[in-house]
Amino acid sequence: MIRRPWYRSKTSPASCREVGRVLQHYLDSEMDPEWAARVTEHLEACKDCGLEEETYREIKSSLARRQPSATDDAVARLREFGRSLTDD
Amino acid sequence: MGDPLTDERELKEAFDRYVVPEIEVLYRVARSITRNATDAEDLVQDTMLRAFRAIGRFDGRHPRAWLLTIMRNAQINRVRRKRPELMRDPDATMDRVASEDKDDASPEAQVLDRGYEAAIESALDALPAKFRTVVELVDVQALSYQEAADILGVPTGTIMSRLHRARTRIRKHLEQHGGYVNGRPA
Structure with a gap:
């Protein structure tokens, strides 16, 4: 979880340069909420930064949908294995 | 304790x-x-x-x-x-x-007619293993930076830098091999 540098006011608008530096943290929800709110404001107002965010968010969303198949069966077997450990 | x-x-x-x-x-x-x-x-x-x-x-x-x-x-x-x-x-x-168990097919062959999801898959496979693993842990499995750092035994700063570099590479790969600029077909 990163915080905004102490020398920047918590309420001052975020610049393009600042947003570029923290965009990945923003996408991963790994930043201080107050600072994230300033980034959100900037992204809504700045076309270039907004497009940049959209591009990376699309990549991240697509990756998040990429789950291995047959997970349920394996997890069920592992839960059964867990029961066998504690039932002995 | x-x-x-x-x-x-x-x-x-x-x-x-x-x-x-x-x-x-x-x-x-x-x-x-x-x-x-x-x-x-x-x-x-x-x-x-x-x-x-x-x-x-x-x-x-x-x-x-x-x-x-x-x-x-x-x-x-x-x-x-x-x-x-x-x-x-x-x-x-x-x-x-x-x-x-990396797939040896060329990136171009992998993305042919398979759309954005396939292009992402191809971009992920093209990453060096240490970058790909971080992307899989944070983006696919939704672990926090700290949790990914725990499983890989590296500082969170390393997770952040690998993630940033990996995503930049994925983006470039999508542009070069999939024809996607800013997440859309060029």
């Missing part, structure tokens, strides 16, 4: 409380680092067995981080048994394990 648990019922309760809810996450993470369903299941079994033996001494704080560290050690031991020459650099070991 309190006294270790010794009562059988308390041990079972602790296992059910701290380990069982994490089984699914453990399996998904194991899939990411082994890239093989059978190895992943074996690794989670090994992790659960180790966790069961150690549960009496666990203080109950941050169970996922505790389990991911156990899994990391279990994986390193498994690789050491198979490939003793790789143990000089544990980080390289994780990379090697993650890259063993």
